Amino acid sequence: MKNWIWLFLLLCAALGVSLFTGVRSISLDQALQAFIAPDNTDPVHVALLYVRFPRVIAGLVCGAALGAAGMAMQALTRNPLADPGILGVNAGAAFAVTIGALLAGRADGALLAFLAFPGAAAASVAVFALGGGLRGNASPVRLTLTGAALSALLVSVVTALVLMRGETLEVVRFWVVGSLAEARTRPLLVMSIGAVAGGAVLLAVATKLEALALGETLSRGLGTRPRQVQAAVLVAVTLLTGAAVAIAGPIAFLGLMVPPIARRIAGASLRPGILASAMLGAAVLLLADVAGRLLFAPAEIQAGIMTALIGGPVFVLLARRLSPGAIA
Amino acid sequence: MNRQFLLIFLLLAAASLSLALGQVSVGPAALWNGLTGGDGAGALTVQILRGPRVATALLVGAAFGLSGSIFQSLLRNPLASPDVMGFSAGSGLAILGALTINLAIPMPLIASAGGLLTAILVLALARPARGHNPLEGAPAVTIVLVGIGIGFTAAAISSFLMTRLTGPQAAEAQRWLAGSLAARDWSHVLQLALIGAVLVIVLLPQIRNLRLLELGSELATGLGANVKRARLGLAATAVLLAAAAVAIAGPIAFVALMAPPLGARIARTADVGGRLLAAALTGAIIVMLADLVARASLPGLQLPIGVMTGILGAPYLLWLLSREIERGEL
Numbered sequence: 295m296k297n298w299i300w301l302f303l304l305l306c307a308a309l310g311v312s313l314f315t316g317v318r319s320i321s322l323d324q325a326l327q328a329f330i331a332p333d334n335t336d337p338v339h340v341a342l343l344y345v346r347f348p349r350v351i352a353g354l355v356c357g358a359a360l361g362a363a364g365m366a367m368q369a370l371t372r373n374p375l376a377d378p379g380i381l382g383v384n385a386g387a388a389f390a391v392t393i394g395a396l397l398a399g400r401a402d403g404a405l406l407a408f409l410a411f412p413g414a415a416a417a418s419v420a421v422f423a424l425g426g427g428l429r430g431n432a433s434p435v436r437l438t439l440t441g442a443a444l445s446a447l448l449v450s451v452v453t454a455l456v457l458m459r460g461e462t463l464e465v466v467r468f469w470v471v472g473s474l475a476e477a478r479t480r481p482l483l484v485m486s487i488g489a490v491a492g493g494a495v496l497l498a499v500a501t502k503l504e505a506l507a508l509g510e511t512l513s514r515g516l517g518t519r520p521r522q523v524q525a526a527v528l529v530a531v532t533l534l535t536g537a538a539v540a541i542a543g544p545i546a547f548l549g550l551m552v553p554p555i556a557r558r559i560a561g562a563s564l565r566p567g568i569l570a571s572a573m574l575g576a577a578v579l580l581l582a583d584v585a586g587r588l589l590f591a592p593a594e595i596q597a598g599i600m601t602a603l604i605g606g607p608v609f610v611l612l613a614r615r616l617s618p619g620a621i622a
Numbered sequence: 623m624n625r626q627f628l629l630i631f632l633l634l635a636a637a638s639l640s641l642a643l644g645q646v647s648v649g650p651a652a653l654w655n656g657l658t659g660g661d662g663a664g665a666l667t668v669q670i671l672r673g674p675r676v677a678t679a680l681l682v683g684a685a686f687g688l689s690g691s692i693f694q695s696l697l698r699n700p701l702a703s704p705d706v707m708g709f710s711a712g713s714g715l716a717i718l719g720a721l722t723i724n725l726a727i728p729m730p731l732i733a734s735a736g737g738l739l740t741a742i743l744v745l746a747l748a749r750p751a752r753g754h755n756p757l758e759g760a761p762a763v764t765i766v767l768v769g770i771g772i773g774f775t776a777a778a779i780s781s782f783l784m785t786r787l788t789g790p791q792a793a794e795a796q797r798w799l800a801g802s803l804a805a806r807d808w809s810h811v812l813q814l815a816l817i818g819a820v821l822v823i824v825l826l827p828q829i830r831n832l833r834l835l836e837l838g839s840e841l842a843t844g845l846g847a848n849v850k851r852a853r854l855g856l857a858a859t860a861v862l863l864a865a866a867a868v869a870i871a872g873p874i875a876f877v878a879l880m881a882p883p884l885g886a887r888i889a890r891t892a893d894v895g896g897r898l899l900a901a902a903l904t905g906a907i908i909v910m911l912a913d914l915v916a917r918a919s920l921p922g923l924q925l926p927i928g929v930m931t932g933i934l935g936a937p938y939l940l941w942l943l944s945r946e947i948e949r950g951e952l
Contacts, residue, residue: 380770424943435767446875446936447932450800453929454933456796458925463793464792596782599782603778603779606778613764
């Protein structure tokens with residue numbers, strides 16, 4: 295219980311720091327006033343309501359979605375290296391955005407964000423299926439390598455398209471870096487609903503997913519239908535990661551590094567684990583975003599880069615820890 | 623039976639095709655004329671435009687093929703190759719870093735330095751913890767996984783740097799990242815040929831070590847090899863070969879992965895030396911043909927060769943994975 299209180303306080307602190315950090319310093323008074331009696335002529339209110347608030351919400355939704363999705367993915371594949379980013383989501387989103395930019399031109403940012411959703415979803419499902427996930431034997435090595443292979447293929451095609459039409463590069467090179475800065479131009483509301491739906495599905499099937507970890511025969515004996523549970527989890531993960539990518543672009547490694555810590559907070563049980571992972575994911579992403587804003591101010595390091603810088607070493611650490619027998 | 627001559631025949635055929643075909647095709651007579659030092663438009667096309675490009679392709683492909691073959695024998699794993707293990711991503715990051723801060727060092731040096739540093743980093747990070755049998759070295763899968771992790775991180779930082787560049791700089795970086803053989807002249811060929819020759823001379827006495835290491839480190843030690851030193855020497859040679867190729871042509875994806883198994887299959891050779899030669903020949907053929915398709919398939923547009931090898935190589939990697947999954951080897 296004590297752990298949960300700390301986690302909650304951490305999340306609140308992250309939300310607060312994110313809301314009050316920026317070029318313009320804002321007092322608590324002004325902030326309250328902006329929410330109670332918004333005044334569209336006051337630049338402080340405008341900055342708070344239309345720039346910082348969407349950014350905080352984007353960080354909250356996106357971080358929570360990726361944290362929960364990472365937890366579910368790792369439970370489903372029984373694989374500590376499973377992460378939406380490694381499963382080709384980033385490359386899938388970049389691919390879809392490139393196609394969109396080729397067809398629609400660079401103007402329509404909201405359309406491109408919507409396109410990232412199916413791209414990310416299709417890539418993650420493809421990697422899961424090709425990596426042997428449908429047969430229930432997706433080992434860490436298989437999934438990671440399949441993700442790397444599919445990413446390489448999609449990146450090749452994206453490069454070809456980008457070089458054919460120079461102006462596409464101008465869209466794509468900004469899209470493939472995950473960031474919360476563009477949150478107000480992205481379809482925040484729709485994607486938040488999608489993420490919440492995905493999270494609800496995940497919480498509903500969590501106990502059945504746990505039964506699946508006992509092995510297929512035993513879980514059938516306990517009254518679970520493995521295929522249906524797997525399909526439900528996959529739909530939920532797709533909704534969650536797709537929404538996150540549409541809001542913030544690809545955020546690397548967040549879904550990889552948050553679940554191990556969340557398991558320490560919430561114990562071995564999956565449903566509280568998913569909740570803890572979502573809260574922690576949101577807190578980490580918001581803090582990473584704040585750190586990126588402060589580190590080289592006024593220049594800004596995107597949140598996706600910050601998470602990659604933290605998450606890359608975590609990935610290497612986890613890969614080293616797998617014993618050769620476990621990865622083979 | 624050894625069928626290296628089949629590979630050599632294929633190599634000559636690929637070279638002739640590459641010299642003759644393109645946006646302007648050259649007939650057999652003019653091709654011969656150009657090769658024997660004659661005059662005329664067709665001959666000049668062969669000598670000045672395509673000759674250096676095809677020669678570069680040949681050397682780059684051979685270097686990648688050799689490098690991949692050494693890694694795959696050394697780690698006894700068909701997935702090992704400089705690009706899968708993240709070295710190419712390291713080269714790319716170095717290129718982008720240099721472009722961002724306007725570093726006045728030639729791109730080839732930067733690219734190979736980036737690749738080398740990444741290789742050292744990956745191999746050092748994958749080193750097994752204490753208590754592990756020191757003879758065995760790191761398990762191949764750990765090296766590959768660590769390499770993928772480092773590669774993803776390097777790629778993320780690269781895409782960050784991409785957002786920092788101006789439009790034209792970004793376009794240049796994109797061309798370098800994909801790997802390209804456009805506008806290479808005889809000086810490039812000469813550089814790579816010299817470096818390649820030195821590395822091959824360094825490699826030749828080590829082939830015996832590689833043969834011993836393939837038997838497993840305990841047997842190799844019993845037969846008198848210094849396993850640690852042998853492994854280090856071979857890995858360094860392989861990394862340098864890949865770095866030299868990257869320096870001239872950029873990180874062309876998947877050649878080092880595909881060439882060794884294809885070469886061994888075509889040449890039907892099981893000996894280490896034969897496999898190395900077959901991998902070099904096959905790498906050269908792959909790069910020449912991929913470059914031919916990249917520059918001649920779409921009129922008015924020169925695709926970088928790395929795009930072609932990526933489109934061909936990634937499905938190969940996926941196929942390799944699915945086969946290993948079915949056999950239960952992975």
